[in-house]
Amino acid sequence: MxxxxxxxxxxxxxxxxxxxxxxxxxxxxxxxxxxxxxxxxxxxxxxxxxxxxxxxxxxxxxxxxxxxxxxxxxxxxxxxxxxxxxxxxxxxxxxxxxxxxxxxxxxxxxxxxxxxxxxxxxxxxxxxxxxxxxxxxxxxxxxxxxxxxxxxxxxxxxxxxxxxxxxxxxxxxxxxxxxxxxxxxxxxxxxxxxxPRLFDYTLSLRDTENVRKLLDQGKPVLHVSQRYPAIRGAIAPVTVVGTHPNNPNQRLCFDLRQDPAILLDLNVEQIRERLFTPSADLPADVERIPIKGVKVNASPILAPIGTLGKDAAERWDIDQQQIKVHARRIDEAKSQIADKLLKVYQGQQWQEVTDPDLMLYTGGFF
Incomplete structure (x- = not known):
């Protein structure tokens, strides 16, 4: 074909x-x-x-x-x-x-x-x-x-x-x-x-297995998303901290610019509040937890951390030494963090959908 x-x-x-x-x-x-x-x-x-x-x-x-x-x-x-x-x-x-x-x-x-x-x-x-x-x-x-x-x-x-x-x-x-x-x-x-090389490389990310291998190797990667601040290039160094309990194709990724101690210091309810409460409703002194779901079957744009040059790292506020320290902390407490996040996401509340035209993701005909 x-x-x-x-x-x-x-x-x-x-x-x-x-x-x-x-x-x-x-x-x-x-x-x-x-x-x-x-x-x-x-x-x-x-x-x-x-x-x-x-x-x-x-x-x-x-x-x-x-x-x-x-x-x-x-x-x-x-x-x-x-x-x-x-x-x-x-x-x-x-x-x-x-x-x-x-x-x-x-x-x-x-x-x-x-x-x-x-x-x-x-x-x-x-x-x-x-x-x-x-x-x-x-x-x-x-x-x-x-x-x-x-x-x-x-x-x-x-x-x-x-x-x-x-x-x-x-x-x-x-x-x-x-x-x-x-x-x-x-x-x-x-x-x-x-x-041309970047163009061809990103086309390879249509393959779910290529994405899965990149994310599951246990090393930090760069992730592009509109949810990261535009002033920081809409790019973040991330590492996988778990898999969504309701979607095995979704990896939970932590922004390594932030200190992962927050995942260890807060309890399940506190983490849930800081993840799922709208930003406008959080108190001014409460920091949102920087976790983003990355779906391996949705052609996410990722790159090896080694593609980040010195100039780009400085421009986008990425301290490569700090990333290594934060990644090491996560690796040392990986099972503890994963268990806690499992409980956090298992308790996630979804608004009930009752309009048949809108029930694509809540049953449907297929």
Whole structure:
């Protein structure tokens, strides 16, 4: 089977993938050298009778319910057309911030229409990938060859329209799905030319076994995520401190910039409070525990700690000697920490979902 990428993007009636349904989809298939294959696909979906679009979403995208009713198709047909592209053998579904947003839109779309929400991304040699965190990794470790716009002094903007403008990539219709797909492919081409080894390396992280080996070797690694402060490069040196009891594919990773003594000094209830209480509700003098779940089957962007150069370490406030000390402390108390975190996460409370349209992760049909 010949590998191909299916670059795609949704415009939606709001910002919550579970609730706010898609109004537009666009996709372009390319080969592994990022050359287009065939013609782009652009689809509109008719809004359901019980759907109330968010006015702000209409203003941002320029898509009104009237236009979607005129140009769109029933959601079931919309879903089948998208499935036929994403489920084609040897397809890597890829987008911009797609793992956090577009992939969730796809899953809920398929679920509502009684299609398997997962098979398209994991069978027949298929996979998924997301360019945004790859660009964050390049920015943090190998920034040459790309212009990085700032949203404020010292803080880079990763909005697609800002990166496009800074790198002279045409993107006149931001928030039009097809324009966003074309801009994403153009940024991917730029990165592939500027940092080909990094580009190919991050593609290898689509393989769950490669990710698992990297995380489970017992050594610190670098992890890229929007949840790490942008002023620190959205990157952190982490080590695995446990596995989520309800998801064997999720590793619990501790940010080694922080002292792990907090995991030993606090009891289970105190740790649970500092993990699951919203930041706005924590007292000003209470420090959030820096643990993040990393799913080995979600193409996370990781790198060996040895790829961190001296200049990057200084820029992102990473003291390599301190990391070694903190990692050693965790290693010495690994079983104690893992046992404590097991109890913490076993007691995690989830809001009950009763709307059948939203029950993808609480049973569902599959």
């Amino acid at each position: 010949t590998q191909s990428y299916y670059w795609h993007d949704y415009e939606t009636w709001g910002g919550t993938p579970a609730k706010d349904r898609p109004c537009q989809f666009a996709g372009i298939r390319t080969d592994t050298e990022l050359n287009p294959i065939g013609e782009p696909m652009v689809l509109f979906s008719r809004p359901a009778d019980d759907l109330l679009p968010q006015p702000d979403a209409c203003l941002i995208t320029g898509i009104t319910p009237q236009r979607a009713l005129r140009d769109g198709m029933p959601e079931a047909e919309f879903a089948l057309a998208i499935q036929s592209e994403l489920a084609a053998p040897a397809t890597c579904g890829v987008g911009y911030n797609s793992l956090r947003f577009d992939d969730e839109v796809t899953r809920y779309l398929f679920y509502r229409n009684l299609l398997d929400p997962y098979a398209h991304s994991c069978r027949n040699g298929n996979s998924r990938w997301d360019l945004i965190d790859v660009l964050r990794l390049a920015h943090a470790l190998r920034p040459d060859g790309i212009q990085w716009p700032e949203r404020e002094p010292g803080v880079t903007s990763f909005k697609l329209e800002h990166l496009s403008a800074a790198n002279d990539i045409p993107h006149a219709d931001a928030h039009d799905a097809l324009a966003d797909v074309r801009a994403t492919i153009a940024m991917a081409r730029l990165l592939k030319r500027a940092q």
